[in-house]
Amino acid sequence: MSFWKSLFNSQPTASATTTSSSLGSQVERDNGSESQIIFSKEKDIDVYELEELCDAVGWSRRPIRKVKKAIQHSFLVISMWEQRGAYRRLIGFSRATSDHAFNATIWDVVVHPEFQGRGLGKELMRQMIKELRSEDISNITLFADPHVVDFYRQLGFRPDPEGIKGMFWYPNSR
Amino acid sequence: MSFWKSLFNSQPTASATTTSSSLGSQVERDNGSESQIIFSKEKDIDVYELEELCDAVGWSRRPIRKVKKAIQHSFLVISMWEQRGAYRRLIGFSRATSDHAFNATIWDVVVHPEFQGRGLGKELMRQMIKELRSEDISNITLFADPHVVDFYRQLGFRPDPEGIKGMFWYPNSR
Numbered sequence: 001m002s003f004w005k006s007l008f009n010s011q012p013t014a015s016a017t018t019t020s021s022s023l024g025s026q027v028e029r030d031n032g033s034e035s036q037i038i039f040s041k042e043k044d045i046d047v048y049e050l051e052e053l054c055d056a057v058g059w060s061r062r063p064i065r066k067v068k069k070a071i072q073h074s075f076l077v078i079s080m081w082e083q084r085g086a087y088r089r090l091i092g093f094s095r096a097t098s099d100h101a102f103n104a105t106i107w108d109v110v111v112h113p114e115f116q117g118r119g120l121g122k123e124l125m126r127q128m129i130k131e132l133r134s135e136d137i138s139n140i141t142l143f144a145d146p147h148v149v150d151f152y153r154q155l156g157f158r159p160d161p162e163g164i165k166g167m168f169w170y171p172n173s174r
Numbered sequence: 175m176s177f178w179k180s181l182f183n184s185q186p187t188a189s190a191t192t193t194s195s196s197l198g199s200q201v202e203r204d205n206g207s208e209s210q211i212i213f214s215k216e217k218d219i220d221v222y223e224l225e226e227l228c229d230a231v232g233w234s235r236r237p238i239r240k241v242k243k244a245i246q247h248s249f250l251v252i253s254m255w256e257q258r259g260a261y262r263r264l265i266g267f268s269r270a271t272s273d274h275a276f277n278a279t280i281w282d283v284v285v286h287p288e289f290q291g292r293g294l295g296k297e298l299m300r301q302m303i304k305e306l307r308s309e310d311i312s313n314i315t316l317f318a319d320p321h322v323v324d325f326y327r328q329l330g331f332r333p334d335p336e337g338i339k340g341m342f343w344y345p346n347s348r
Contacts (some may be wrong), residue, residue, distance in 0.1 A: 062276070070275035073249075097271045097279065101244035102236070105271065105279050105315075129343060139342065141279075143315065146337035157341035163320035166340020167331035168313065169303060 023078065023127055035084040037091075037120065039127050043077045049090045050079075056112050075100060076135075078127050080111070080120060091115045092124050096132060096140075104132045106142040125155050143168075197252065197301055209258040211265075211294065213301050217251050223264045224253075230286050249274060250309075252301050254285070254294060265289045266298050270306060270314075278306045280316040299329050317342075 023039035047067050055061070071077055080092030091112040098104035106128060111121045132140050143166050144152050149159055160166075197213035221241050229235070245251055254266030265286040272278040280302060285295045306314050317340050318326050323333055334340075 066275040070273035070277075073272070073274040075247075095273075097273050097277060098247070099244035099269075099271050099281070100247040101240040103244075103271060103279070103281055105277070107273070107277055133345075141317065141343070142341050144339045144341050146339070149339050149341070152341050155343070156345070157343050159339040159341050161342050161344075164340060164342070165318045165320070165323050165333040166338060167316050167318050167323070167326050167333050168335050168338070169315070169329075169331050170335075171307075171330070 023131075025083075026123070033084065035082055037123075038081045038083050038088075039124070040079050040081065041077060041131070042079070043071055043074070045071070045077075045079055045090070045093075047071070050093055053090050053093060053112055054108075054110055057110055059110070071095065073097075074107075075104060076128065076131055078124060078131065080124050082115070092120060094124055094128050096128060098132070098135075098137060100135070100137075102137065103139045103141065104137045106140070109142075121151065122155060125152075129155070197305075199257075200297070207258065209256055211297075212255045212257050212262075213298070214253050214255065215251060215305070216253070217245055217248070219245070219251075219253055219264070219267075221245070224267055227264050227267060227284055227286055228282075231284055233284070245269065247271075248281075249278060250302065250305055252298060252305070254298050256289070266294060268298055268302050270302060272306070272309075272311060274309070274311075276311065277313045277315065278311045280314070283316075295325065296329060299326075303329070 023041060025039065026037040047064050051061060051064065051067065074095040075098035076096040078094050079090060082089045082091050092110060092115065094106060094109045096104045096106045106125075109121070109125065111124065129140060140157075142152065142157065144157070144159070153159070197215060199210045199212040221238050225235060225238065225241065248269040249272035251269040252267070253264060256263045256265050266284060266289065268280060268283045270278045270280045280299075283295070283299065285298065303314060314331075316326065316331065318331070318333070327333070
């Protein structure tokens with residue numbers, strides 16, 4: 001059985017991410033070999049590796065050029081990595097669009113299936129919320145598929161507060 | 175009774191907005207004196223005039239500094255003006271955040287009460303949709319208060335498609 005040691009808000013760790021973008025890490029000991037879970041705000045990530053991660057959860061492929069553009073124009077990007085010795089593997093991702101003042105909307109929350117069920121998705125979301133709040137964003141929103149509504153509810157998100165409805169535009173739907 | 179003449183997609187009009195940001199205009203004849211409704215993408219708008227407009231529909235005041243920041247960091251801003259001779263008045267506003275690639279979210283849709291009930295809100299939204307689609311944004315979203323869900327439905331927006339829920343984060347709600 002693995003265990004966690006939270007290193008959040010501690011000194012910068014000796015991780016592969018730069019200090020400016022490092023968000024801390026967690027240490028996991030699994031069958032004797034030590035691995036670290038590292039969170040990073042760095043936007044310059046390998047888009048092919050990201051699309052592999054999205055593949056692993058069954059998302060349909062997207063044009064690499066558009067994925068790059070979307071990351072560059074996201075207000076916040078947080079990626080989650082497993083570091084084992086010199087080997088670093090992308091295991092989670094999330095990003096948010098924002099007006100940098102009032103509103104943020106979280107998109108593309110993904111955790112690799114092999115790393116699900118350990119609370120890593122929740123930790124990724126907590127990092128997102130913490131960063132957005134530190135930027136004085138008052139309205140943090142998202143659109144949740146039905147099977148993850150309870151996941152987000154546990155993190156403090158409420159569906160349809162005061163009857164507010166999330167709506168999507170469909171071409172030629174009139 | 176007033177009537178409309180759509181000048182969209184026609185030559186640039188002799189409006190106060192710059193050609194690059196002008197979206198066209200509509201002509202209205204009301205009691206003999208001619209007025210024009212002008213749409214503009216220009217972000218450099220008088221934030222005090224905007225807050226007066228928001229006041230008129232009963233929205234609570236927001237810090238001017240943050241409103242300015244939000245406009246500058248919005249992907250798309252469309253304002254709606256009544257031009258009567260040399261006099262130009264802000265009568266509508268809307269903006270959208272985006273990742274410039276896949277997703278856009280529309281915020282702050284407002285039409286002055288004196289100009290409501292004439293289809294101007296719908297025209298403002300059609301301009302928003304047209305511009306976002308021209309930028310190849312595939313996912314146009316918004317969060318609608320209960321009393322405007324039908325308004326947006328008429329424009330092609332669907333609430334909770336495939337059970338997707340709009341969710342808002344609340345501090346200390348766990």
